[in-house]
Amino acid sequence: MSVATAERTAASSTRPRATGVRESLLSRTGAMLVMGIFTVYFLIPIWWLVVASTKSSGEFLSSNPLWFADMDLVGNLKALFQYRDGLYLQWLGNSVLYAGVGSFLATLIAGMCGYALAKYRFPGRELLFNVVLGGVLVPATALALPLFLLFSKVHLTNTYWAVFLPSIVSPFGVYLGRVFAAASVPDELLEASRIDGAGEIRTFFTVSVRLMMPALVTVFLFQFVAIWNNFFLPLIMLRSEKLFPVTFGLYTWNSQLNQFPELRTFVLVGALVSIVPLVVTFLLLQRFWRTGLGTGSLK
Amino acid sequence: MFTKRAATVALLATVALAGCSSSGGSTEGSTDAADAGACAPSGGNVTLQFTSWIPGIEDVVKLWNDKNPDIQVKVQTGPSGNAGTYQNLFNQLKAGNAPDLGQIEYDALPNFRVQDGLEDLAACKDVVAAKDKFVDWTWGQVTLGTDSSVYGVPQDSGPMALFYRSDLFKKNDIPVPTTWAEYKEAAKKIRALGGYITNFSQSDINQFAGFVWQAGGQWFANDGSDWTVDMTTGASKEVADYWQDLIAEDLVSTYPAWTDEWNNAYNSSKVWTWNSAVWGANSIASGAPDTSGKWSVALAPQWNAGDKAAGNWGGSSIAVLKGSKHLYESAKFALWLNTSDEALTALNKAANIYPATKAGLDLPVLKEGVEFYGGQPIYDVFAQASGEVNPDFVWGPTMTQTYADVSDGFKSAASGKGTLLEALTSGQQSTIDTMKAQSIPVKG
Numbered sequence: 001m002s003v004a005t006a007e008r009t010a011a012s013s014t015r016p017r018a019t020g021v022r023e024s025l026l027s028r029t030g031a032m033l034v035m036g037i038f039t040v041y042f043l044i045p046i047w048w049l050v051v052a053s054t055k056s057s058g059e060f061l062s063s064n065p066l067w068f069a070d071m072d073l074v075g076n077l078k079a080l081f082q083y084r085d086g087l088y089l090q091w092l093g094n095s096v097l098y099a100g101v102g103s104f105l106a107t108l109i110a111g112m113c114g115y116a117l118a119k120y121r122f123p124g125r126e127l128l129f130n131v132v133l134g135g136v137l138v139p140a141t142a143l144a145l146p147l148f149l150l151f152s153k154v155h156l157t158n159t160y161w162a163v164f165l166p167s168i169v170s171p172f173g174v175y176l177g178r179v180f181a182a183a184s185v186p187d188e189l190l191e192a193s194r195i196d197g198a199g200e201i202r203t204f205f206t207v208s209v210r211l212m213m214p215a216l217v218t219v220f221l222f223q224f225v226a227i228w229n230n231f232f233l234p235l236i237m238l239r240s241e242k243l244f245p246v247t248f249g250l251y252t253w254n255s256q257l258n259q260f261p262e263l264r265t266f267v268l269v270g271a272l273v274s275i276v277p278l279v280v281t282f283l284l285l286q287r288f289w290r291t292g293l294g295t296g297s298l299k
Numbered sequence: 300m301f302t303k304r305a306a307t308v309a310l311l312a313t314v315a316l317a318g319c320s321s322s323g324g325s326t327e328g329s330t331d332a333a334d335a336g337a338c339a340p341s342g343g344n345v346t347l348q349f350t351s352w353i354p355g356i357e358d359v360v361k362l363w364n365d366k367n368p369d370i371q372v373k374v375q376t377g378p379s380g381n382a383g384t385y386q387n388l389f390n391q392l393k394a395g396n397a398p399d400l401g402q403i404e405y406d407a408l409p410n411f412r413v414q415d416g417l418e419d420l421a422a423c424k425d426v427v428a429a430k431d432k433f434v435d436w437t438w439g440q441v442t443l444g445t446d447s448s449v450y451g452v453p454q455d456s457g458p459m460a461l462f463y464r465s466d467l468f469k470k471n472d473i474p475v476p477t478t479w480a481e482y483k484e485a486a487k488k489i490r491a492l493g494g495y496i497t498n499f500s501q502s503d504i505n506q507f508a509g510f511v512w513q514a515g516g517q518w519f520a521n522d523g524s525d526w527t528v529d530m531t532t533g534a535s536k537e538v539a540d541y542w543q544d545l546i547a548e549d550l551v552s553t554y555p556a557w558t559d560e561w562n563n564a565y566n567s568s569k570v571w572t573w574n575s576a577v578w579g580a581n582s583i584a585s586g587a588p589d590t591s592g593k594w595s596v597a598l599a600p601q602w603n604a605g606d607k608a609a610g611n612w613g614g615s616s617i618a619v620l621k622g623s624k625h626l627y628e629s630a631k632f633a634l635w636l637n638t639s640d641e642a643l644t645a646l647n648k649a650a651n652i653y654p655a656t657k658a659g660l661d662l663p664v665l666k667e668g669v670e671f672y673g674g675q676p677i678y679d680v681f682a683q684a685s686g687e688v689n690p691d692f693v694w695g696p697t698m699t700q701t702y703a704d705v706s707d708g709f710k711s712a713a714s715g716k717g718t719l720l721e722a723l724t725s726g727q728q729s730t731i732d733t734m735k736a737q738s739i740p741v742k743g
Contacts, residue, residue, distance in 0.1 A: 057585060058588035061559065061562045061587070061588065062563075062589050084355070145390065148390055149393070152391075152396050157394075157396065235378070236387065239375030239387070239398075241376045251378055252378040256352065258379075258582065259379075259581070259613075260581075261584075261586060264585070
């Protein structure tokens with residue numbers, strides 16, 4: 001999954017070079033070569049996964065790992081979706097819920113916080129901002145166990161909330177939101193809308209959000225990927241497999257391969273299917289994202 | 300607004316942590332102990348939480364729930380024990396919301412015991428009375444070497460035998476080895492033909508422990524107050540030296556176990572035998588599909604000709620975790636799950652669980668011939684092996700660490716640096732160090 005991310009960023013950062021200043025043939029060839037090697041390096045695991053997903057478990061072990069043997073992707077998918085009454089689809093749905101709704105709310109909250117920190121003057125503003133910056137430095141993994149004990153006290157472990165609530169917090173989003181709001185939302189515009197009689201909330205949603213859109217899309221994408229790939233938090237919080245997100249569900253199957261080898265095909269096909277929503281999200285939003293990164297770097 | 304919330308959360312977190320550590324103290328502990336003494340029905344309807352990672356366990360539990368409306372069991376699940384579920388159980392014990400019942404492998408049970416995570420089932424008459432239903436050595440695994448305590452109900456077992464390619468042995472006129480000396484002779488002949496007799500796994504230390512177990516060795520002992528660790532003398536040394544020779548003479552392959560490379564070595568007939576547990580029957584069938592019908596199973600090679608000793612690799616128990624308010628009901632469910640024909644058949648159907656009861660070994664489903672093994676009724680061999688496992692083998696309280704450290708040494712040994720015995724020596728030392736660091740009384 002992270003491979004897909006890396007591959008995307010690589011692809012999007014190469015674009016300006018092609019239209020930019022012409023460089024010497026040698027350095028262009030060199031650059032192409034390096035990029036070519038890295039592209040292959042990043043794509044081979046995905047290629048392997050695609051090929052492996054089309055094979056029956058027998059052919060998987062006996063045939064060339066990088067080429068197709070018996071095309072049975074449809075059969076494998078069907079088996080995966082039917083296994084244990086569509087448990088996998090439930091996981092996929094959970095992931096979409098955690099990552100989709102979670103990152104939407106995280107973006108909203110982070111955008112509002114960043115905006116407020118950038119545009120309003122109030123005592124303790126810098127202190128608050130520094131605390132948030134400190135939050136960026138604390139890895140989410142380190143917080144999982146304290147969160148578990150905390151959620152245990154209020155009986156929220158093993159519920160949707162246990163994964164959902166921590167996911168809507170994004171210190172990095174606040175940081176990005178502040179930097180971007182400071183650069184892209186002119187104070188004059190805010191004053192104009194105040195003079196026209198718009199309240200602060202209305203100003204934020206009608207004027208500022210549009211100006212901040214590239215940053216918000218970036219925050220959304222980062223958070224979406226972070227929640228989708230978040231593994232440790234569900235591992236610690238969830239016990240009921242109906243609540244699992246797809247990454248954790250696949251991990252539980254994978255951990256049982258020694259004794260239940262028939263799960264292997266499901267793990268492989270499941271991994272392939274699980275990267276599809278990420279790819280789709282990136283394809284749909286990369287236009288915003290690219291302009292966003294570009295704009296940010298120019299200001 | 301975000302930051303304020305974050306600060307509150309952080310504050311709450313510290314409070315919660317402090318609260319937890321103080322509540323883990325003596326006051327609550329003593330009341331728990333008083334409750335645990337009694338194994339009486341709670342009265343009224345009871346809901347039990349049960350953690351297990353067996354795929355399809357819900358279907359088995361449903362059989363119970365349908366018949367016992369007053370004792371409903373809810374399944375919690377997760378990855379296999381060492382992949383996360385044990386750590387989760389410890390976290391839950393710390394937070395005071397552990398499930399009533401948990402699946403715990405035999406080699407992890409002492410760890411839960413020394414961390415005070417288990418209820419003693421000796422108070423429950425039915426559990427004590429069920430002792431004779433279980434294969435002797437599995438009962439030893441849940442009493443942890445004590446006379447008066449029972450820390451779980453045995454669920455499944457992994458008696459070991461020899462999986463071998465009967466077609467290749469026959470074609471090349473090599474007799475199927477019945478002793479480890481013959482095994483080495485056969486290894487030389489097979490190597491001359493370009494194959495390997497088996498693969499030495501650098502990571503499955505519990506398999507190696509199974510070899511030591513079969514040879515009559517003991518890694519751990521507990522005299523009631525102190526642990527002793529001995530992984531380097533007697534049978535342990537004999538077994539380590541034997542496999543060290545095979546590795547040094549290039550008579551066994553050393554592929555990392557459970558990888559595609561390893562599967563492929565079996566599937567392509569490069570490796571001829573596997574000393575494994577009963578559940579391994581499935582692993583070969585799925586890992587080496589091209590060799591279907593060509594395998595057979597025999598009793599494991601012996602150290603002394605004419606013996607019938609067997610080792611064990613794997614197996615779990617169902618334990619009642621500390622703090623459960625429903626000892627009686629939990630014990631009742633655990634006994635049903637692991638002794639009733641109905642549950643054992645369902646467990647076998649759902650996940651090939653090989654029962655730990657004497658009667659369970661005679662389940663009709665375990666009497667049938669298996670196609671992958673040329674129609675041989677292979678479970679008869681394992682049933683025989685199960686009766687020959689030494690009942691006195693005890694696991695240590697820090698097996699995860701022991702496995703990891705010995706495995707590091709085995710990996711070096713497999714690549715020619717150091718020996719298996721040296722790996723065991725350093726593994727023993729780090730085990731003792733770890734136990735001391737956890738304030739577990741240990742000699743040496």
